Each structure stands twice: as structure tokens, then as C-alpha cells.
Amino acid sequence: MKPIKTALAAMLMAACYVQIAQADPAAPWADLRDPHLDVIPRTAEERDRIATVTTPKPDFSAPWPFEENPGGAQTVRARATADAFSQPAGNLSFQQELDFKVGNGMFRRIWVSPPASTIASDGLGPLYNARSCQRCHLKDGRGHPPEGPEDNAVSMFLRVSIPMADADRDRIRNYIEGTHPTAPEPTYGLQLQDFSLPGHAAEYRLDISYEEFQVPLSGQEVATLRRPTYRAADLGYGPLHPDAMLSPRVAPQMIGMGLLEAIPAQDILSWADPDDADGDGISGNPQIVWSQVHDQPMLGRFGHKAGNPTVLEQSASAFSGDIGISNPLHPAGSGECTAAQADCLAALDGGDPEQDGFEIDQAALDLVTFYSRNLAVPARRDLDDPQVLRGKQVFYETGCTACHRPSFVTNRLQGENPASFQLIWPYTDLLLHDMGPDLADNRPEGRADGREWRTAPLWGIGLTQTVSGHSYFLHDGRARSLLEAVLWHGGEAQAARDAVVEMPPEDRAALIRYLESL
Incomplete structure (x- = not known):
């Protein structure tokens, strides 16, 4: 993808983003239900608001609204200690915090x-x-x-x-x-x-x-x-x-597992394109598994192959x-x-x-x-740092968001469910993607073949060293840095990976700096 030079080009990118996110009621598995039984249907006004707030903005010169809180109201202050991922969600009630x-x-x-x-x-x-x-x-x-x-x-x-x-x-x-x-x-x-x-x-x-x-x-x-x-x-x-x-x-x-569980299944399925009908080289295949709890097929969300x-x-x-x-x-x-x-x-x-x-x-x-x-997602850091802002623009322009979908709004749920109706920034589409022969395990799991993996959420990834004392990434920890993780990408991500290899070193450094801010 060529760098975006004008605001018009950026707005076209945003328009495409919205178009991709429109649900196709005739698509396979379009009637899959959500894990929660108490979903309140969205109104037309809410759907319009959600489309507006989740559409990328054309301006990369400053942080976008609400980016600082990737877990919505569940976000907590980022701690510079190993306990950064062990905090209760920020909107739990007193009784919920006891639980x-x-x-x-x-x-x-x-x-x-x-x-x-x-x-x-x-x-x-x-x-x-x-x-x-x-x-x-x-x-x-x-x-x-x-x-x-x-x-x-x-x-x-x-x-x-x-x-x-x-x-x-x-x-x-x-x-x-x-x-x-x-x-x-x-x-x-x-x-x-x-x-x-x-x-x-x-x-x-x-x-x-x-x-x-x-x-x-x-x-x-x-x-x-x-x-x-x-x-x-x-x-x-x-x-x-x-x-x-x-x-x-x-x-x-x-972190953030309850929020991922609360994303409407239809919002995830709307991005699926298993046959690459639009010809962009990115498919996105939904993992469908049998739920023992609900006794029916449901969208797989958790595990490296969403099992x-x-x-x-x-x-x-x-x-x-x-x-x-x-x-x-x-x-x-x-x-x-x-x-x-x-x-x-x-x-x-x-x-x-x-x-x-x-x-x-x-x-x-x-x-x-x-x-x-209800493990809280830590707040973003250094959002307005010029290098972070440049890295964010590189992230979007390089096509990373084709799989690492930035934002969703969770289902509106009855009662006091802390995951209800939150704008979140997990940077995943929760779909399966062919990651190429180098990352293939050659072991199918459900509807995932031996080359497909679920897009990993990126929120909190910059705190890995702080929490875990290491910087090993991917499903098997082979990557010793975020750059190595990017360079292992192949298959549907090959074009984006090659763009990272070929871009100016200062843009590559900015991209990594942006990922570290997530």
C-alpha cells in the first residue's frame, strides 16, 4: 500500500473500512448467537454512533478520541510493575471486586x-x-x-x-x-x-x-x-x-477476555471473507466450534486457533x-x-x-x-509522542488493520455486566488467517487448517517485558522482539511484512514504538 498523501485519500481509506464492516445477512453462519443470553438489540441510532466512533480518522497528527482507554470503562492506569495485567476491571462494583x-x-x-x-x-x-x-x-x-x-x-x-x-x-x-x-x-x-x-x-x-x-x-x-x-x-x-x-x-x-467475549458475533463475521471475494489478499475465516454450554455451534474466540x-x-x-x-x-x-x-x-x-x-x-x-x-486492560502510554503518532500512521497505511482490527463496541447487556456497551481497542478481528508456511504447524484444529491462526489481540503488548520479564511473541515464543514477530508474518500478511522490510528505517522504528505504546 502506498503512503497516504492527502486527507482525501485517508477519508477513502476510512470509507472502505466502514464498507468492509457492514454485515452480510446472507453470509454463512450469519445466524450465530452470542455467548451472552441477555443481549439488548442495538437501535438504529446506536448503530450509527458505533459506525462513527469505530471509523478511522484521516488525521494522524494527534491521538483520536477514546484511544487512551483500550478497555473502555474497564481500563485502568498502566502500572510500571509486574502487576500491570493483574488489576480488576475499572468499572467493577464492590461485590464484583470481591468475586x-x-x-x-x-x-x-x-x-x-x-x-x-x-x-x-x-x-x-x-x-x-x-x-x-x-x-x-x-x-x-x-x-x-x-x-x-x-x-x-x-x-x-x-x-x-x-x-x-x-x-x-x-x-x-x-x-x-x-x-x-x-x-x-x-x-x-x-x-x-x-x-x-x-x-x-x-x-x-x-x-x-x-x-x-x-x-x-x-x-x-x-x-x-x-x-x-x-x-x-x-x-x-x-x-x-x-x-x-x-x-x-x-x-x-x-487481559480483556470478557470484552472479547462481549463483541457481537455479527461484527466479527462481517469482516470474514474466506474466499477473498474482494481480491485484497486477506480472507479471514471464522472458527466455528460446538459449545458444550449452549449446545449449539458458536463462534470460536479463545486460544491460538480460536478453539x-x-x-x-x-x-x-x-x-x-x-x-x-x-x-x-x-x-x-x-x-x-x-x-x-x-x-x-x-x-x-x-x-x-x-x-x-x-x-x-x-x-x-x-x-x-x-x-x-475481568482482568483490566492497561491504559495506553505516550499517545501524543510524535514517533508514536508516525508509527500509528505507518501501522494503518501498511495494511496491518486488515487483520488487527482496531476497535469494536461490545454488546449492550442487561444487568450489571461490566463488559456491556464498551468502546474497546483490541487490535484483532478474532478470525483465522493463513500466516504462511514459516508459521504453519501443519495441524488442523476445527475449521482452522495447518497454516491458519487467530489474529492475536495487541492491547497491552508493549507491557510484556514489564509483566513477564521477556519479549517473546507468537504462538510458540520464537520471536524475541516485536520486529521479529512482524518479520515472521507470511501468507495473507506477506505484503504488509515486505512493506516493513522495505520502508525507511525511521518508519520501521516508529512502527515498533507505536506497538510498544499499545
Whole structure:
């Protein structure tokens, strides 16, 4: 995309932005419902106001209205400490803040092996990746790959599956059109656990090796990237299936999840263009998954491939797969153990009648979900800095907003839901995009093929070093800086990536400075 030279050109860009965002009632999945049952339909006046406030402005010389508060009324002051992502949303009531704090306690709880004197904390494993939610999402930030032989992979693991046999495809319950059918790996299930209770073998050890290579940039600059190779080493239960597909996953940051859940499904679907009908090289494919909670297909929003439709379902699957904790949505006391792991299946679990037979009951799961929904997004920093403003213009002109959609207005919800009717700036369309062969994991998940990933939200990304103590990005943490993350983009983002390589160094530096302000 050529730089915008005039206000007229900028206004044309904004007009195109609005046109793309118009919903097509005839589009596939146009009747998908939202996660919340209490949505109040928008009036015509509200729709007009929303279109106005979410349309990019032609002037990049000063901050735009409301940009400073990316989480709307939920935004809090940006803290220069590791607690920057751990604050309650700014608009919680007194009672809601109490629920948030109790949920935080559950999120931080260290689970122990059964039986234990505290029935509310036993049930760990027998196979697991971490002993608490906080161990993966340390300080509610993003995880990282192991840093050297002395570091473990507690905030990273490998997903695994095999292609589904043709004879089994017709027997899939709740099959969704466009899904790539896969099956759990027969011995190891759907993810590999690298920790275990005494008497049980861990499933594997994550082994990563890197090959560095250089990328020439304009202005005689050079960036060094590292290409990872992953191996499931020291397998505890025999070899993997010969068709096993592995995918590395780093724990993502937690902020703003309730706001993402409250975005109207139709606003997300209006940007989908799976067949690239407009010929701009950007498709955007909605992930559609079956909701256990609502017993119907819903838009996937959470996870690196948007495999879960709600925060509750994301939380429940993490309790089961990551910690081995049974819950109303995943009732197996043995967690993810398979039929090939007989001792694991036979082990004592922590289910208790006082918790309806689960290791975490619905009430406690709801509290963790409330906490996860209401982690505040920190306010933007340095909005009026000239370099940040220039970087913002570069971000828009380079085409980054084709996937990293800047703003939405959440659903108007009944009651006192703190996510209701907020103007937010997450910089994601929550759709799946082909990111090219270099980022491909070659493992389908739902309607995502082996090259597609959900657009990651960018809010808070500039505080990663402050919160997590590192600057590793992308689904597997291979990028050691924001620039490296940009340079790994391919597929639908190839043109934007190449523009970053070729632009003047001062514009590239301004772009990174803008991202750091988010």
C-alpha cells in the first residue's frame, strides 16, 4: 500500500473500512448467537454512533478520541510493575471486586495430589503441565519457551492429534461444516503433559532446537530470526502414532477476555471473507466450534486457533488438560489420561461429594471464569509522542488493520455486566488467517487448517517485558522482539511484512514504538 498523501485519500481509506464492516445477512453462519443470553438489540441510532466512533480518522497528527482507554470503562492506569495485567476491571462494583479477588485465589491455587486434608485443593494430575493456572499465566501475562537446559517448559506444551479415519468421519456428533476432522493421538490424547505424580511416568520432555538466519532490511539494517524445531523427547508411554501432528503453544496473556467475549458475533463475521471475494489478499475465516454450554455451534474466540467459544469453556478445558482437574464440562477425574495409560486411569482422584463429585465444582469454576473475564486492560502510554503518532500512521497505511482490527463496541447487556456497551481497542478481528508456511504447524484444529491462526489481540503488548520479564511473541515464543514477530508474518500478511522490510528505517522504528505504546 502506498503512503497516504492527502486527507482525501485517508477519508477513502476510512470509507472502505466502514464498507468492509457492514454485515452480510446472507453470509454463512450469519445466524450465530452470542455467548451472552441477555443481549439488548442495538437501535438504529446506536448503530450509527458505533459506525462513527469505530471509523478511522484521516488525521494522524494527534491521538483520536477514546484511544487512551483500550478497555473502555474497564481500563485502568498502566502500572510500571509486574502487576500491570493483574488489576480488576475499572468499572467493577464492590461485590464484583470481591468475586474477582476470590476468583484470583482460585486462579493462583496450587493443586496437590489426592488424597489430601484439604479437599478443595486435591486432584492434581496424575499427568499435568502445571500445578496452577498462575504457573502458566504468570502474573496473567504470556508464557515463554524454555530458556536453556535449566529452565522447564511450564508455560508451554505440545498439542497432538492424528488425522481422523474416513470411516469415522460420518459418526462425528455435532459435525460443523468446514471442519478438518482429527482424532486424539491413541496413547497421548490431545496434549502432551511433561509432569506427573509419583509412581507415574511423565509423557515427554519438550526439546527445542533453533537455527538462526538473517533478514536484510532497508537502510543496511539486518534482523536475526531463529527457526525452531520441536521434538517430543523421552516419551513415557511408547512411540507416538506415525501420523501424529504436533503443535507448540505458549500460554497467552489474560487481559480483556470478557470484552472479547462481549463483541457481537455479527461484527466479527462481517469482516470474514474466506474466499477473498474482494481480491485484497486477506480472507479471514471464522472458527466455528460446538459449545458444550449452549449446545449449539458458536463462534470460536479463545486460544491460538480460536478453539473455544467462551471464557468458561476455555477455563474448563485448561483445568482438565493442563492441571488434570475434573469439572462439570470435563468430568474425568484422571484428566487427559487415555485407555493406553491404565495406571493413570486407575489412580485415585480428588472428586468429592461436597463438590458434586468434581475436583472443582461449578461455583468455583464460575469464580475463576469471572476473574479471567475481568482482568483490566492497561491504559495506553505516550499517545501524543510524535514517533508514536508516525508509527500509528505507518501501522494503518501498511495494511496491518486488515487483520488487527482496531476497535469494536461490545454488546449492550442487561444487568450489571461490566463488559456491556464498551468502546474497546483490541487490535484483532478474532478470525483465522493463513500466516504462511514459516508459521504453519501443519495441524488442523476445527475449521482452522495447518497454516491458519487467530489474529492475536495487541492491547497491552508493549507491557510484556514489564509483566513477564521477556519479549517473546507468537504462538510458540520464537520471536524475541516485536520486529521479529512482524518479520515472521507470511501468507495473507506477506505484503504488509515486505512493506516493513522495505520502508525507511525511521518508519520501521516508529512502527515498533507505536506497538510498544499499545
